Amino acid sequence: MHNGIFTVDGHADILYRMGEEKLSFYDADSVLHQSYSHLRASGVDLQVFVTFVMPNVTPSEQLYQVLASLHRFTTQVERVGAVRRITTVQQLDEQVLKPDGSIGALLSLEGADALNGQIAVLHALFGLGVRLIGLTWNGANCVADGVGESRGAGLTQFGRDVVSTMQELGMVVDVSHLAARGVWDVLDMTHKPVIASHSNAQAVHLHQRNLTDDQIRAIAQTGGVVGATFVPAFIGSETPLTSDHLLKHIDHLLSVAGENGVALGSDFDGIEKTLADLRSGEDYPRLYDLLEARFGANTFAKMAGGNLLRVLRAILPTT
Numbered sequence: 001m002h003n004g005i006f007t008v009d010g011h012a013d014i015l016y017r018m019g020e021e022k023l024s025f026y027d028a029d030s031v032l033h034q035s036y037s038h039l040r041a042s043g044v045d046l047q048v049f050v051t052f053v054m055p056n057v058t059p060s061e062q063l064y065q066v067l068a069s070l071h072r073f074t075t076q077v078e079r080v081g082a083v084r085r086i087t088t089v090q091q092l093d094e095q096v097l098k099p100d101g102s103i104g105a106l107l108s109l110e111g112a113d114a115l116n117g118q119i120a121v122l123h124a125l126f127g128l129g130v131r132l133i134g135l136t137w138n139g140a141n142c143v144a145d146g147v148g149e150s151r152g153a154g155l156t157q158f159g160r161d162v163v164s165t166m167q168e169l170g171m172v173v174d175v176s177h178l179a180a181r182g183v184w185d186v187l188d189m190t191h192k193p194v195i196a197s198h199s200n201a202q203a204v205h206l207h208q209r210n211l212t213d214d215q216i217r218a219i220a221q222t223g224g225v226v227g228a229t230f231v232p233a234f235i236g237s238e239t240p241l242t243s244d245h246l247l248k249h250i251d252h253l254l255s256v257a258g259e260n261g262v263a264l265g266s267d268f269d270g271i272e273k274t275l276a277d278l279r280s281g282e283d284y285p286r287l288y289d290l291l292e293a294r295f296g297a298n299t300f301a302k303m304a305g306g307n308l309l310r311v312l313r314a315i316l317p318t319t
């Protein structure tokens with residue numbers, strides 16, 4: 001909570017970095033950006049935990065690593081009274097009331113490579129509690145092309161099946177990393193809110209991972225959100241980069257998407273370099289104070305958590 005506001009971070013690679021660097025989530029001196037102690041200090045009430053796998057392995061190895069990452073969550077992160085997995089609207093509503101002071105966790109997959117063209121794998125991952133999927137990372141996979149794939153193709157037929165099955169099951173479709181054509185394919189076929197969990201605005205800083213105004217507007221029109229992200233390369237080319245530069249993106253996102261269409265997705269633990277004054281979850285409260293002072297309590301409450309809560313309530317299974 002920050003000044004009584006329920007807050008959500010839509011993207012962090014804690015599980016990936018724990019695996020790569022053999023880091024402990026509960027180590028009080030952990031260098032993780034969002035270790036338990038940093039997450040506690042951040043005021044984030046609901047953290048999206050991403051399972052990310054480097055794309056240089058086969059799809060079956062991807063699936064193995066995704067399962068290992070989910071197991072890491074279950075055995076090393078999930079803990080009674082500390083971190084609680086959210087898979088339904090009922091659990092979400094309970095979490096907002098904070099019966100035990102725990103932090104909520106939503107499991108997400110970044111890049112659908114592990115599906116390997118099998119819709120059964122999607123159903124299985126749903127069964128394991130995954131509730132959000134970023135369809136691609138930067139390369140191409142069985143679902144679509146990412147922004148780094150020069151072909152720039154949209155959704156495959158399998159990708160269309162994935163999007164419609166996700167929406168039937170109650171999973172959030174995330175278009176961050178997707179090539180432009182895929183973003184439009186998703187927006188054309190969706191009947192639920194769509195999100196871009198960690199992307200900024202191309203109009204402020206031209207980068208392939210940022211979104212055009214048309215994309216930002218169209219995502220907001222689905223009832224979805226764009227999660228402003230703390231990745232320095234997407235924010236600008238000045239040095240040092242600080243949260244003042246991030247605020248330019250947030251200003252712009254608000255002007256295009258409106259106050260109901262903006263959220264936050266830090267990408268903590270997915271980035272090597274951070275903003276000079278946003279180095280870990282511990283710096284979140286300062287950003288929250290800046291946002292509240294600049295945009296007022298109402299808009300701040302929506303941006304910091306209310307908008308993503310609304311999206312999750314519209315999409316997750318009820319019970």
Ligand SMILES: [Zn+2]
Nearest residue numbers: 110177198270
């Ligand atoms: Zn990412």
